[in-house]
Amino acid sequence: MPDIDPANKSMEEIVALCKRRGFVYPASEIYGGINGFWDYGPLGTALKNNIRDHWWKQTVECPPIGPDGEPVSIVGLDSSIIQNPKVWEASGHVGGFNDPMTMYKECKKLLRADHVWYVFYGNPDEIGKYGEDLTGQGVDVRSFFSDVFALEQLPPDERQRIINEDANLKQALGNTESLPFLIKKAVLAGSKEEAFEAAEFSSKQRKAIEKHGAKPLTTYPLMVPDRAWDDGGSLCPNCESRDSLTEPRQFNLMFESYAGAIQSAENKVYLRPETAQGIFLNYKNVVDTMRVKMPFGIAQVGKSFRNEVTPRNFIFRSREFEQMEMEWFCAPDDSPKWYDFWKHERMRWWESLGVSKSNLRFRDHDEDELAHYSKMCVDIEYKYPFTAPGYGELEGVAHRGCYDLTQHQTHSKQKMEYFDQERQVKGQKAGLSKDEINAQSKYIPNVIEPASGLTRGVLVLLTEAYTPDESRASKVYMKFKPKFAPIKAGVFPLVNKDGMPEVAQKLYMGLREKFACQLDAKQSIGKRYARMDEAGTPYCFTIDGETLTGGTVTVRDRDSQSQERINIDKVEAFLDEKMGE
């Protein structure tokens, strides 16, 4: 029984085999490579295409049966990588996710600046020198903090009254994502405990603050995310050194380019960081032209681009990668049912690729790590050699609510509402009022998004297939499920004479019309088997003396290395059957 635990597989050896056998090459290698990019060789391309085709077939052409016993309906799409830049403003990718990073000079710990809280010691005049638009909402920081500190002196009831009357404060408090909201809520609360409650700090944030709180602070420490000042009273949660933060650096996570020959701010465009937005952009087109009705899905496979801070771990995190995403549109009140359905459906799908159950798991996201768009999210994780005994993300199934369509409705001024006629009819039959019927049948759909990394899928199948075996000549073989193997069969004359090559040639010519296969008469039979083991070819057909007299060939099984004889006329049917399994 081969060892299937990725913890015992060496990433380095997998990378070496990938190069040696033409699965994955370093990109632009002859120029010294380029950080974060990889090229897929002939076998890697075949493997990737096999996974992609299977996903497309199982998602678009032959989708599963839904939880109600009805077949689900999903259509395909191939949207442009470059879209109107407003798309990324609406989606929140511009602005919201250019995470600034900051580092403690003392201990070299790197942090996301918005995960750092800065502690002020309470003198509004001091703070005044940072007078700038801290809030991003046109609120001058000097007067803002003066206001806040003035408020702090007042009894809670009085504070609340003033906030209610102050349009500026109200506005700041209106946006729950905004910085002033957190600050003000924290400051205006009556105690530290209350501040935590009021500011709705997550457990993680709380912990960081608690650590600061161990130091002598004023009664109401101000936790200001998103900004660093060299003299701003910061305290490293790691080494507890004071005031040693560097200026936050802007990390631009989207690739930029210019549409048109002249580079200027007006024609700046972005390479998409996810395929999903292309689907949302065409949601209306699909509804209007494809006779789809709720619930339904739109699927897309394609390249995406992210300027990862640290591309690492082979093709696991590269800056150019490929996604297989499906956006499932449904009525809001049906969304938990579909979230649950797709969560389990996607896990089944990965298992159907031959990935061991023991190497896969679900991981539900904590509330405080959810993305801006997401209500619920679960990752399907795989135990990669470089994460083992831990796991790393392979696919995310996110409940995106109506976030994206609402955003696009707001930004584009195009109606994204769906009128659900089935619900209308149902309402009429139930004798509901017109208003009630409208309320139930008019809605912006909710979206469940199973988004998997195709290139991560390649990595998983490579890892999963990689099987060291000291007992065989190649010392290792790639145990792909036959359906996904880049080469399905080898055809070998046992020796290159006595009419065997001619028979092998004939068999090969027939098979190649249907299967990716290779004819090989060179060198010893053992070498040929060994080569096929490393390429992961599941079956090898060998023409020997008996073929010439009895019309049978041997089939050599990659995994067991055992042989059986079958009639040469049955080879195609044999492969057909094995590929279907």
Next chain:
RNA sequence: GCGGGUGUAGCUCAGUGGUAGAGCGUCACGUUGCCAACGUGAAUGUCGUCGGUUCAAAUCCGAUCACCCGCUCCA
């Protein structure tokens, strides 16, 4: 971004200042009777790149790039 490590033939690696090496693989020819058999022969390198020191650099120094490990990030 930081710290550590590595970089020599397709792969694995030896080579600590004096002519660029081995094993495996690849290719050709011969052989072959089911698991990298054997014989003969062949191709393959700006020693990651750039610069410096030196009569002389794969080797010493500096910079840079890529990969690996750890930290960190990953919408």
